[in-house]
Amino acid sequence: MTMSYQRRTKDQLAARVAQDIFDGAVVNLGIGQPTLVANHLPAGREIILHSENGILGMGPAPAAGHEDYDLINAGKQPVTLLAGGAFFHHADSFAMMRGGHLDICVLGAFQVSATGDLANWSTGEAGAIPAVGGAMDLAIGARQTWVMMDLLTKKGESKIVAQCSYPLTGLGCVKRVYSDLATLECTPAGLKLIDKVDGLGHAELEQLVGLPIAP
Amino acid sequence: MIDKIARSVADAMAGIPDGATVLIGGFGTAGIPNELIDGLIEQGACDLTVVNNNAGNGETGLAALLKAGRVRKIICSFPRQADSQVFDGLYRAGKIELELVPQGNLAERIRAAGAGIGAFFCPTGFGTQLAGDRETREIDGKHYVLEYPIRGDVALIKAEQGDRWGNLVYRKAARNFGPVMAMAAERTIATVHEIVELGALDPEHIVTPGIFVDKIVRIDRVATEAGGFRKAA
Numbered sequence: 001m002t003m004s005y006q007r008r009t010k011d012q013l014a015a016r017v018a019q020d021i022f023d024g025a026v027v028n029l030g031i032g033q034p035t036l037v038a039n040h041l042p043a044g045r046e047i048i049l050h051s052e053n054g055i056l057g058m059g060p061a062p063a064a065g066h067e068d069y070d071l072i073n074a075g076k077q078p079v080t081l082l083a084g085g086a087f088f089h090h091a092d093s094f095a096m097m098r099g100g101h102l103d104i105c106v107l108g109a110f111q112v113s114a115t116g117d118l119a120n121w122s123t124g125e126a127g128a129i130p131a132v133g134g135a136m137d138l139a140i141g142a143r144q145t146w147v148m149m150d151l152l153t154k155k156g157e158s159k160i161v162a163q164c165s166y167p168l169t170g171l172g173c174v175k176r177v178y179s180d181l182a183t184l185e186c187t188p189a190g191l192k193l194i195d196k197v198d199g200l201g202h203a204e205l206e207q208l209v210g211l212p213i214a215p
Numbered sequence: 216m217i218d219k220i221a222r223s224v225a226d227a228m229a230g231i232p233d234g235a236t237v238l239i240g241g242f243g244t245a246g247i248p249n250e251l252i253d254g255l256i257e258q259g260a261c262d263l264t265v266v267n268n269n270a271g272n273g274e275t276g277l278a279a280l281l282k283a284g285r286v287r288k289i290i291c292s293f294p295r296q297a298d299s300q301v302f303d304g305l306y307r308a309g310k311i312e313l314e315l316v317p318q319g320n321l322a323e324r325i326r327a328a329g330a331g332i333g334a335f336f337c338p339t340g341f342g343t344q345l346a347g348d349r350e351t352r353e354i355d356g357k358h359y360v361l362e363y364p365i366r367g368d369v370a371l372i373k374a375e376q377g378d379r380w381g382n383l384v385y386r387k388a389a390r391n392f393g394p395v396m397a398m399a400a401e402r403t404i405a406t407v408h409e410i411v412e413l414g415a416l417d418p419e420h421i422v423t424p425g426i427f428v429d430k431i432v433r434i435d436r437v438a439t440e441a442g443g444f445r446k447a448a
Binding site: 051052053054055067068069070071072075076077078081087088089090091093094095097098122127129130131132133134135136137140141167168169170171 | 242243244245246268292293294295302303306307315316317318319320321322323326338339340341342343344345358385386387388389390391392393394395438440441442443444
């Protein structure tokens, strides 16, 4: 079967997420793919980036030769600080999350359930060394948790599931999933469509996900 | 006269006993007090429990302490990194115990110890493996897990400037766990790059008041090295 639709590229997906970040928002972009969102923030919106290691007002990567490894992001890569930016200790940084002060966080995921359970820290594989970092704090802390991921695994299985089989990061915490094929809302009643790529039919999307999606 | 300035790292580290719980500041390589960790290796205490966000980068600093076989248990949020080979090897060989704690819980449990809090209910990790079998409670419709403080016998932290009363300021994101760890240990030892006269630090800008600090040691500035991620080829 020839596909009549095109997947969003990683940059297109990052731009799609960025489009929904409102002027004045304080946002935490998780390690990996979500970091790309910073490159697509719409001009004319003032958006403050939070980094869990104690930065508000995080700026882009420094020019080559100007790296300062006392000024790094959560992925431990060198960044800069914008005018108006601030440093603070770890307990304050996570109080900003748990205390509901962070507007949005964007995270990667292995699986998301239709009702917004998130699995993104461990595949539960035997012998793997576990590492959680700030994933659990971010997932339940931000006012809105968005996930950015491919809809399907490399094997073609949906990463949106009725129930996560991987170890959970948080319960009912994901509000939206931005994927290469569609943007979906997770609600207590299940999935709801926000948008999908041109040429992908509603029934076809439901078939890929294997779950009903309210239009 | 109050004088918390130690003449040397060795002087500051004297008397740390075997079996101690050592809080070590830093996130990746930023804020890691490498000179104090080297001093701890030199000093010889073993059977340690170490609390740090990570579990060592490369072969130096915390990784070297692990490699020297001094650490029985590590409490951290993110042990596995691109350059955590020393920890990975010990863990796989069953030679080190790991207590994995979400990063914000790690910070808050340390803060709680410093603030005299007996335990607290925290929403992070509810319904996950990491909540273990700890008590949970529903408060105003939200679910929480009971978390206990993490207290240190010693805290080793890195700051930027200090004075003889132990007041500290930090540098950029190298502050990270320093202020909360300073509060939470029986004995807090900080390195600084500059020791200044009393009154030279703007009292409006002091981050860690000297009451939380026992010893400060001046060290030469060495640019913080990259660590914790895989460099693009």
